[in-house]
Amino acid sequence: SPSDPELVARARAAKEKLGDKVFVLGHHYQRDEVIQFADVTGDSFKLARDAAARPEAEYIVFCGVHFMAESADILTSDDQKVVLPDLAAGCSMADMATAEQVAECWDVLTEAGIAEQVVPVSYMNSSADIKAFTGKHGGTICTSSNARKALEWAFEQGEKVLFLPDQHLGRNTAVRDMGMSLEDCVLYNPHKPNGGLTAEQLRDAKMILWRGHCSVHGRFSLESVEDVRARIPGVNVLVHPECKHEVVAAADYVGSTEYIIKALEAAPAGSKWAIGTELNLVRRLANRFAPEGKEIVFLDKTVCFCSTMNRIDLPHLVWTLESLAEGNLVNRIEVDKETEAFAKLALERMLALP
Numbered sequence: 424s425p426s427d428p429e430l431v432a433r434a435r436a437a438k439e440k441l442g443d444k445v446f447v448l449g450h451h452y453q454r455d456e457v458i459q460f461a462d463v464t465g466d467s468f469k470l471a472r473d474a475a476a477r478p479e480a481e482y483i484v485f486c487g488v489h490f491m492a493e494s495a496d497i498l499t500s501d502d503q504k505v506v507l508p509d510l511a512a513g514c515s516m517a518d519m520a521t522a523e524q525v526a527e528c529w530d531v532l533t534e535a536g537i538a539e540q541v542v543p544v545s546y547m548n549s550s551a552d553i554k555a556f557t558g559k560h561g562g563t564i565c566t567s568s569n570a571r572k573a574l575e576w577a578f579e580q581g582e583k584v585l586f587l588p589d590q591h592l593g594r595n596t597a598v599r600d601m602g603m604s605l606e607d608c609v610l611y612n613p614h615k616p617n618g619g620l621t622a623e624q625l626r627d628a629k630m631i632l633w634r635g636h637c638s639v640h641g642r643f644s645l646e647s648v649e650d651v652r653a654r655i656p657g658v659n660v661l662v663h664p665e666c667k668h669e670v671v672a673a674a675d676y677v678g679s680t681e682y683i684i685k686a687l688e689a690a691p692a693g694s695k696w697a698i699g700t701e702l703n704l705v706r707r708l709a710n711r712f713a714p715e716g717k718e719i720v721f722l723d724k725t726v727c728f729c730s731t732m733n734r735i736d737l738p739h740l741v742w743t744l745e746s747l748a749e750g751n752l753v754n755r756i757e758v759d760k761e762t763e764a765f766a767k768l769a770l771e772r773m774l775a776l777p
């Protein structure tokens with residue numbers, strides 16, 4: 424059960440025993456029962472930075488998903504061990520771009536004669552292989568909190584961007600934040616020959632968007648925005664940029680999980696908010712801000728938890744911490760050296776963005 428007192432006591436005891444040897448990072452989508460043990464919480468950008476700023480911790484326990492733990496391993500020193508409490512905590516979006524597919528895409532761009540003009544920008548939500556591809560081809564990583572800066576940087580390096588794997592973040596940033604048009608973007612479908620595009624379409628495009636999406640955020644619809652506006656007059660609609668373009672275009676505010684929290688902290692008492700992001704976070708914020716008279720509702724009741732984020736539960740955390748406290752290194756996430764070198768290049772370009 425969520426806060427089984429016996430498990431809470433065991434997690435506390437194991438963490439105490441480990442002391443400074445362990446540092447626990449928690450993404451905002453984690454369950455309450457897990458987030459209570461996080462030394463820091465954050466969006467994926469903040470957690471990447473925080474992981475890199477803990478050289479004294481032997482173990483980094485990452486309560487989040489696989490690509491976040493990989494990034495932490497890439498950014499920390501070799502003798503630090505990054506641990507993911509459940510190895511099945513992946514991300515369906517990250518799985519939508521494999522190394523083979525992306526290599527094939529690069530061949531298509533080369534054949535169309537445009538590869539030299541293209542700078543890859545990969546969303547943090549991608550495997551270490553994709554990050555390495557990005558580093559190798561002169562590109563950068565971005566998160567939802569710095570996608571605009573990353574794209575601006577990329578367009579200083581080249582004329583076109585290959586954005587992967589989240590088509591929505593790519594399109595929303597290009598069109599909503601940077602004033603490009605929908606016609607500047609084409610969709611590359613890795614399951615079709617040549618991505619389903621002609622060489623001419625590729626040559627005309629500024630943004631080549633990979634056909635990937637988040638299965639959680641992809642479910643918010645324009646209808647859910649219209650419904651909540653009709654139901655709650657004066658409501659502020661605040662959504663994550665992984666939502667579809669039509670949802671983002673109809674929203675009042677758009678930003679990363681950290682942005683969403685800051686916006687609600689700054690909101691006046693009596694204001695009303697409909698939030699389009701993962702349910703653990705929205706529930707926690709609704710409970711946290713209710714006493715201040717801020718009404719917070721979930722944008723669409725048919726959308727639910729991120730099932731892979733939710734795999735990290737209190738029993739997995741207890742098992743992880745107790746194993747480490749007994750000297751058993753479990754569930755280590757370790758990126759091989761060659762991949763790490765190129766992936767690090769791409770991640771460091773992101774960390775150096777203005």
Ligand code: 13P
Nearest residue numbers: 466467468566567679680
């Ligand atoms: P943030 O970087 O906004 O926390 O987003 C991470 C994520 O996986 C969203 O689905």
Ligand code: SF4
Nearest residue numbers: 514515516637639729
């Ligand atoms: Fe991946 Fe979506 Fe879950 Fe984020 S919410 S970890 S993008 S599946």
